[in-house]
Amino acid sequence: MKVAVLLVFWCLCSDCQGSGDVVITIVTPDSPWHTQQAVRKQEQWSKHGATVILSTQLSTEGAPWTLTPLLAPLAEGYGSALWFVLVTEWTLVNVDQLDTALSTYDPHKEWYIGHSVEDSEPVIVHHFNTPHSLAFPLLHSGIILSAPALKRMATLSGSFNPSFNIDPVFEFSLFLKYLHTPVYKELHPSPSPPHPDGLLLTHLPALCTTPLTPHCATGVSLQQNCSGRLNxxxxxxxxxxxxxxxxxxxxxxxxxxxxxxxxxxxxxxxxxxxxxxxxxxxxxxxxxxxxxxxxxxxxxxxxxxxxxxxxxxxxxxxxxxxxxxxxxxxxxxxxxxxxxxxxxxxxxxxxxxxxxxxxxxxxxxxxxxxxxxxxxxxxxxxxxxxxxxxxxxxxxxxxxxxxxxxxxxxxxxxxxxxxxxxxxxxxxxxxxxxxxxxxxxxxxxxxxxxxxxxxxxxxx
Missing domain, CATH: 3.90.550.50 (Spore Coat Polysaccharide Biosynthesis Protein SpsA; Chain A)
Structure with missing residues (x-):
């Protein structure tokens, strides 16, 4: 399976064209250190046979870190891809293991895949949502959408309309579940049933929360080790x-x-x-x-x-x-x-x-x-x-x-x-x-x- 790596540096660009079965998008701030880390990922994955597509090939409306602005340009620019993977500059990727993990899913069906977690209690950063009522992924471990899922959600992204963006993966998961941003009364005191055509998260253990092991397709390294002196x-x-x-x-x-x-x-x-x-x-x-x-x-x-x-x-x-x-x-x-x-x-x-x-x-x-x-x-x-x-x-x-x-x-x-x-x-x-x-x-x-x-x- 051929892999394309797309770097997104929170900047505006146009005229996207792409090929390859998998598009990996690194969502990272437009800041020198973060850009440097993203470029290093690009170089590492290229050495393992990945095809690298630069950030100048993507145009977004709205802040990419909120995720939904990425959907339309990805769907339009990389229509031949089978899978879309969202990661960050903190993510580690084993390209071969990712290929193996995805081979067990039918790319022509709708899939929303990640390392699944849930709230065990109501928390302010998730709008006091009912505990255990929504599975959401960890972006640093990677989020995977099949092409049919991404393309349909891109057409519906106008219905994503939270007033405040707090935790984008949680809000993105709510949107995929209900196909719109639910209002308070839809979630409290108990959540409404999912939309009949909504999309729920599928857990993939190979998307790891630790540094890479032989069984991980992705891993996470949340470390900043920079030289220099600062007192x-x-x-x-x-x-x-x-x-x-x-x-x-x-x-x-x-x-x-x-x-x-x-x-x-x-x-x-x-x-x-x-x-x-x-x-x-x-x-x-x-x-x-x-x-x-x-x-x-x-x-x-x-x-x-x-x-x-x-x-x-x-x-x-x-x-x-x-x-x-x-x-x-x-x-x-x-x-x-x-x-x-x-x-x-x-x-x-x-x-x-x-x-x-x-x-x-x-x-x-x-x-x-x-x-x-x-x-x-x-x-x-x-x-x-x-x-x-x-x-x-x-x-x-x-x-x-x-x-x-x-x-x-x-x-x-x-x-x-x-x-x-x-x-x-x-x-x-x-x-x-x-x-x-x-x-x-x-x-x-x-x-x-x-x-x-x-x-x-x-x-x-």
Missing amino acids: VESVFFAVKTCGKFHKTRLPVVWDTWAAGLPESCIGYYSDFADERFKTTSLGIPNTEKGHCGKMAAILQLFEREQMTHDWLVVADDDTLLSVDRLLEVLRCYDSSRPVLMGDLYGYTAHRVGGSSFVSGGGSMVLSSVAVRSFVSTGQRCPTRDYADDMLLGMAAKSLGWDVVQSPFFHQDQPRSYPQAVIEAQKAVSFHRHSPMDPATVYSQYLSTEHETLRDKKTEL
Whole structure:
């Protein structure tokens, strides 16, 4: 079986033509490190007989990371293919094993194949969907659609219309099950039956969640190992808080991820100054939601005081971080470029005119160049309680920043994510202090006590 590998770098292109039985699409951010990894995959698979098709051969409307924008151009440009495989730059592929795995399925029938997982409890990142009511795949392990399935779903993709894009594989699976984006009442208190012509996921064990073994067609390696030196003084951490949470949340920050941080590398920004809690007043009244005014004031302060840090991390007072792992990740990025990084969400990002943004709860990482770009172009909050992360996303889109989806940042607690995903990585962040105890979350999932990175001045 001949294999074609298609790289998708989140850019616009046209005039696609393709051949081959299998088209593998690498869904990756348009950012130098990620592009480099994708190109390496391309070269590796080519050595094993794969035919390589470059990203300039695909045109998408909407953000490719939301998946449905990929369907129509793939169907139109690669009509002779039998199988379409979606992976990421974190995916490992054994081309021969993939060929063998697919040979057991009839490509002329409709198939939606992946490594199947389910929610064991209602979680916010999946819209509090009823547990065990929907099987969805892991994108890093690969998603496979037969040509008939992809082509039919491409014709129906206009019915995919979530307001917010949170977990694209979950939302994609909902769409395939119901052939439209279900409204809340269709899922609660119990889900409606699938559409008679809907498509449910078929589990394929050969799509592995671990590095490749002899029995794996795909595997996953969630590691960023970059050379260079980065010390903790290169990063400034801005913690957003307010008076009512000083006493309950800030001590958790001090006892966990901020323990040992130099005072010159962290600030606590509130609606009023309190020496007991080291808070600085920004002169912005607290709001119950959005916090855009507070975020914008932090960026303006960072620029006005001419801070020399290369990176700014804006975190909530109930964000939990691993500073050492963050420094490892940041070694792979160029702070002289405008970069916005974290857990990527979208507001109708699957459509033209939608926007992608980094969700604030898992922390928002900005290069100093991005901060300068934001301030110098006069970006303003429509209201103080406008969503700060959405404003940053719109600014990033209009100003041409690198917007990086990192799998190591998380908008919620570990229990909201498939265990296989959490076990496969060294997480950088989680969010919220309940229902899981924050000290427990930090010690079990974020602490690097035995990794001793900062014990070496974090000169990595």
